[in-house]
Amino acid sequence: MSKITRRQLITGGLAATAGVSGLAAAASLAQRYGLIPPDHGGIYGPGETLTYAAQRLLTRHSLAREFPRGMISKTPFANETPPPNDAFKRHQADGFTDWRLAVDGMVARPASLSLSDLRVFPSAAKSPKLCARKAGRILPSGSERLWLRS
Numbered sequence: 001m002s003k004i005t006r007r008q009l010i011t012g013g014l015a016a017t018a019g020v021s022g023l024a025a026a027a028s029l030a031q032r033y034g035l036i037p038p039d040h041g042g043i044y045g046p047g048e049t050l051t052y053a054a055q056r057l058l059t060r061h062s063l064a065r066e067f068p069r070g071m072i073s074k075t076p077f078a079n080e081t082p083p084p085n086d087a088f089k090r091h092q093a094d095g096f097t098d099w100r101l102a103v104d105g106m107v108a109r110p111a112s113l114s115l116s117d118l119r120v121f122p123s124a125a126k127s128p129k130l131c132a133r134k135a136g137r138i139l140p141s142g143s144e145r146l147w148l149r150s
Contacts, residue, residue, distance in 0.1 A: 037052040101118065
């Protein structure tokens with residue numbers, strides 16, 4: 001015969017029901033007050049959620065700039081360029097023959113270099129490495145895009 005009494009079964013059932021109800025109420029309050037981060041899913045979701053909520057409850061300001069969900073892109077755009085303007089289309093049509101690179105400002109020797117002048121210089125290739133801690137996101141800010149690390 002089982003060693004669980006009817007009283008223990010009822011007490012355990014009431015405790016489980018109260019626990020589930022408490023979790024549901026806590027989740028509802030956390031959602032209402034913005035304590036659940038956008039990236040709360042996955043294997044690190046519970047830790048991210050606790051960190052996110054604690055940061056907002058215990059400090060006056062969040063540590064990172066906050067954006068509405070509609071401004072956060074799904075996939076990062078690596079080196080996205082804006083659509084070409086009229087000046088670019090004009091230079092492109094004539095093969096960039098009139099295009100010049102101005103080197104001026106606080107330089108020792110100001111110069112204006114054409115594309116053929118630039119091709120005389122030795123070339124070097126270097127691949128940049130982008131590193132982001134945790135979940136990086138690209139967010140639009142006017143016409144440019146920002147790489148933010150959270």
